Amino acid sequence: MLRRVGTAFEIISNGVFLMDTRNGESERLLIQSALEHLTGDVRMLIGGLGVGFSLAEAIRRRETAVTVVELEPAVIGWHATHLRPFSEGALEDPRVTVECADLASFLRGAARAYDAICLDIDNGPEWTVSEDNAELYGDAGLDLLASRLNPGGVLAVWSANEARSFEQRLRKRFIGVEVRTVPVSRGEPDVLYVAHTPGGSLANATNLPPANL
Numbered sequence: 039m040l041r042r043v044g045t046a047f048e049i050i051s052n053g054v055f056l057m058d059t060r061n062g063e064s065e066r067l068l069i070q071s072a073l074e075h076l077t078g079d080v081r082m083l084i085g086g087l088g089v090g091f092s093l094a095e096a097i098r099r100r101e102t103a104v105t106v107v108e109l110e111p112a113v114i115g116w117h118a119t120h121l122r123p124f125s126e127g128a129l130e131d132p133r134v135t136v137e138c139a140d141l142a143s144f145l146r147g148a149a150r151a152y153d154a155i156c157l158d159i160d161n162g163p164e165w166t167v168s169e170d171n172a173e174l175y176g177d178a179g180l181d182l183l184a185s186r187l188n189p190g191g192v193l194a195v196w197s198a199n200e201a202r203s204f205e206q207r208l209r210k211r212f213i214g215v216e217v218r219t220v221p222v223s224r225g226e227p228d229v230l231y232v233a234h235t236p237g238g239s240l241a242n243a244t245n246l247p248p249a250n251l
Contacts, residue, residue, distance in 0.1 A: 062091035086159035090125025162197030189237025221240035
């Protein structure tokens, strides 16, 4: 459901608040964190279209081609109307491909690898919208995500709160894991988990301590 509250829009799923158009700082930082260690042409996969902040940020970089995987056709449709200003018309950009699909199923059938995968499909690894999504943050899901990243690729995950068990699983499979907190006006800070596969500029990196943004 798309709900209007004053000048803002909120996306609600089965009565659970997912996101709104009031800020978008942490969603933009999710993309920036994934791109900051990548150079040249970048092929990015974004899991979750949401209100479009992440996608709009991704295509600001001219060399980036983006595939967005969104489960709900209604969300995609809203970007032709109410949410178009927030995605800044990005769905019309020729560098952007939108797939209406379950992300885990899409990844299993993917014929290509990506330089960056950014996940913003839930309220976090421990606060998922559906039971099916929970597998992405477990051992098998992280193995699947890693297998779809090019050498030196980046996995970035958005969370509405700290998820220590997920962080531990992440550190077992990736290098240069960073935990970035983003203060919000109310409640716990948003948390970004950024991890790298071997082969890039962080090939010899160790896991990094948390950073506050």
